[in-house]
Amino acid sequence: MDKNRKLILIFLISLIIITVIIIQHNQREKSEDLHIKLYLSQQQQVIELPFEEYIIGTVAAEMPANFELEALKAQAVCARTYALRKIIENHKYPLNADLSDDICSCQAYCSQEEFKKRHGDKQGKLWDKISRAVNSTRGEVLLYDGKLIDALYHSTCGGYTADAEEVWGNPLPYLKAVKCNYCSQSRFYNSNQIISWDDLRKQLNLKARIYEIKIIPYRPAGRVREIIINDRHFSAASVRHDLNLPSTWWQFKTNSNGVIINSRGYGHGVGMCQYGANGLAMNNKSYEQILRIYYTGVSLEKIRL
Ligand SMILES: [Zn+2]
Known part of the structure; x- marks a missing residue:
């Protein structure tokens, strides 16, 4: 065997070994993904799914899919932080589920099947955009003092968000009233x-x-x-x-x-204003900048789930 053929063979064998290692690593990561039990209130049943897949369905249900990518990313971080806090607090949901799609006690959720029905021809592109927003912020959450925050959000603040104390009587250092000049595109402004x-x-x-x-x-x-x-x-x-x-x-x-x-405005007014987040994204603000405007003094951290 000449020298060149030997080098090519070594290169090919190395490539195969690296590919196998990457596949094994991805499979291990996948099997170690956090799975959750989600209670579907209409069907009164529980489904089990990977946590990050649940976040895609939550962003799809909680924010208009035609919003800017950075706004969808901010929403993904809020939804992830909110859900993890519910799980850690061991909030009780029907049928021993970890989370629920009932917006009175948790966040909305929309399956890909349901999303297809709602968005017709555009659904493929929109679902991909939401998935991109969730995947690119995978594992990222908001912390205050080292703890997950109560990442509340609402549709439209109307010009000023509400202090948590105004709405529920308890002050929280990261849920302060802030001026928002970015939600005037909402019909509820x-x-x-x-x-x-x-x-x-x-x-x-x-x-x-x-x-x-x-x-x-x-x-x-x-x-x-x-x-x-x-x-x-x-x-x-x-x-x-x-x-x-x-x-x-x-x-x-x-x-x-x-x-x-x-x-x-529309909603309780506490935390992130979703239309404001979209307005900020249209003004070239990143999802991190958006989150820092609505949640005072928080840090954005990536955690392994
Ligand atoms: Zn606003």
Whole structure:
């Protein structure tokens, strides 16, 4: 065998060995991936799937798929941090599941099959984009003081996010109210609802004629803490629920026919503003910069799952 043929043979054998090592490594990584049990509330059943696959389905369900890639990456980090914290806290879900798709107690989830039905022809490209956002941030989570944060998020803040204390009474150092000038592309940035006096009485279960409406706001953002109608006190959360309003940040204007309620934003307003994240991404901000705007003083860390 001449020298050249010998070298080629050695090269080919080395290539085969390296390929085998890489395949074995990938297989080992795959089999060691964290798997979770997810409760599907509509079907009332549990499915088991790799954690990062669950994150793809969560980003698909929680954020419009046509958002910018950096916004989807920020959403992936939020969804991962939020879910891992639920698992670590051992939150109880039906049928002993680790997580649920019920948005009242966890995050939404959309399977690829369901996504196909929702997005028709564009689904392939959109699903690939979401997968890219999740895979490129694989294992990345948000920490404060070395612990996973409660990575809350909402659709549209309306110009100012809410302090956690405003909404739930407990202050958290990383969930502070911050100014957000980037969510004005949302149709809920500023919206109006007109309610007649009769409907307002019915929906709030009031018998008497309404002669006074007083709103007590939080500062600096201006979300409503309490509303006093005649002499009755209502929490902002209960009025939002009873009148089906998009947020608790309102201005009331009255006339002889009823009330015009101007609402700012959609959702509780705490943590990342999703439309704001998209607005920031359109202004060339990276997912890390986006996350640092909405979560005060956090660090972004990659952990092995
Ligand atoms: Zn916003």
